[in-house]
């Protein structure tokens with residue numbers, strides 16, 4: 192379909208008609224619109240012939256859509272091979288608004304002017320009709336025409352048009368109030384020259400002639416939150432959106448009017464039966480919280496397109512939350528445990544995908560399950576920099592690297608709660624919870640009841656939490672002290688220590704003693720209170736704005752707070768795989784051989800309470816392969832700002848419990864969160880590989896070790 196630009200008026204008209212024929216337009220239809228275009232463009236043929244008469248094709252199609260497709264015949268351009276065409280040309284006022292001189296050349300203006308000519312609705316048609324004049328069949332035809340007019344390689348793509356699940360032109364879209372997205376809901380009068388919100392559509396706007404419209408279709412946007420949140424719900428976990436389709440891309444229309452107004456339309460899709468338009472203020476707040484609240488420092492890959500995608504996805508999420516609420520409620524009743532399904536699913540997937548990898552990586556000496564995990568460490572799982580939890584937590588936890596080194600944190604699967612690796616034996620049955628370990632007669636918030644309930648018994652008849660949701664200062668201080676000065680705290684000794692047994696089964700060393708620890712006991716499923724009860728803090732999950740960041744201080748990635756936090760604030764659990772101490776030992780040996788650091792936590796607070804324990808009852812947590820943000824908390828000697836606290840939730844049996852981090856002092860915005868691992872850097876017999884401490888604390892216990900090493904190197908060099 193080439194277009195020659197020379198010839199008489201008649202020849203050029205003939206060529207135009209010929210060009211339109213394969214598109215199914217008669218010479219009559221073509222002639223009528225052609226004449227109107229020439230009128231608008233002051234007989235500038237080049238504008239019409241440009242892009243294989245695209246402007247003409249669009250104008251004919253849109254004239255049809257507006258009911259101007261079969262104009263009266265007038266003798267305008269007699270064309271060979273077809274009936275002569277004629278029409279009673281509408282005045283400019285009819286179709287264009289006030290007359291203005293035709294714009295001579297810029298391409299965008301030409302196109303915009305033509306669109307105005309062609310797609311402006313009849314001024315007398317009602318708004319609803321204006322929004323849906325184009326029939327679906329015509330739309331399809333428009334796509335075909337687009338395909339026809341495109342250069343060949345694009346035409347191939349368009350011949351199989353992309354699925355467009357959401358079209359503002361279609362009448363069904365009125366159900367979801369599309370116009371509200373871009374407009375104020377406060378009912379402000381529009382003096383912009385744009386149409387009012389309900390029928391705003393940049394393609395159909397009948398503003399002044401010299402406006403520009405830009406379209407950005409199906410931009411390639413990195414995946415944001417929708418995929419993980421939909422997974423979340425399917426698995427019955429805490430937060431998320433059910434069946435929210437991932438926006439296949441983002442359509443953005445930006446239009447400007449002669450009056451200097453700019454209007455933007457974003458288009459994204461969702462199942463209309465599940466959607467109710469949220470308030471724009473709520474959308475903005477949500478976007479703000481997600482993008483700025485959670486990042487504060489913008490991530491390296493921040494882009495405006497990403498932000499717009501966020502806006503669309505917030506609309507979808509808020510608009511479908513009524514469905515979500517229903518489903519989450521039923522999940523809690525039917526499931527109780529928030530994430531085990533998700534964890535098991537992931538574990539299974541990982542196991543399936545790594546079965547063949549384990550032996551290939553030379554890990555033949557360990558069990559198959561361990562091989563799979565160790566193989567995972569060599570693979571790269573993708574992190575979502577906007578939310579490392581991929582929707583598993585209630586709030587997003589962004590990843591930021593302000594340095595040019597390592598781009599992403601090490602690979603691992605995010606789990607918000609502990610998951611059994613293989614052999615760990617935990618009795619979480621309701622039957623295990625006796626009358627003294629629950630409060631079935633409570634209602635609402637136990638903390639506001641006149642008397643403390645049975646769940647406060649563990650903490651001496653006083654709740655561990657304040658009504659503000661903070662861990663009591665005295666409790667925090669005691670946990671810090673037990674960690675820093677274990678020698679000053681009571682210890683119990685096992686007859687045969689399962690930890691020592693796992694190190695040397697044949698002749699275990701005597702028990703080194705286990706600290707008697709102070710526990711928080713939270714209300715749980717056998718209690719009558721609700722989820723908002725003040726004695727349920729850890730089980731509600733992370734609520735502070737946190738960020739995983741590259742420290743740039745030689746300690747790798749760390750965790751920091753984006754909010755100022757008072758002493759006693761819950762940060763997160765240390766979540767990981769629940770291993771038996773034998774499994775941990777096996778893993779530790781593998782890690783040593785592979786030169787890998789791991790930081791498991793031993794759950795030894797209840798080890799000696801019930802006589803001799805079986806191997807599979809001595810448990811620990813390892814967040815290396817499956818973990819939460821707790822795995823990013825770095826060590827700081829002595830003056831760290833977090834305390835780690837044992838928490839009883841599902842079982843009164845203290846062989847298994849949660850480990851929760853609370854602030855041990857006030858923490859400033861952006862301050863790194865650290866805890867004292869309690870490492871004895873001098874201990875040569877420790878089963879895990881040790882790092883050189885770079886905590887920077889003036890009380891650093893590892894610094895002396897480094898200096899000692901330096902001194903011995905200098906001494907050795909001097910002796911040579």
Ligand SMILES: C[S@@+](CC[C@H](N)C(=O)[O-])C[C@H]1O[C@@H](n2cnc3c(N)ncnc32)[C@H](O)[C@@H]1O
Nearest residue numbers: 746747748788790822823825826882884885886
């Ligand atoms: C539980 S992880 C913490 C997250 C870790 N920084 C990362 O990038 O994944 C523990 C590891 O972090 C590093 N690390 C933590 N605290 C450190 C410190 N004070 N000095 C040096 N390295 C530290 C060590 O490599 C250690 O093995």
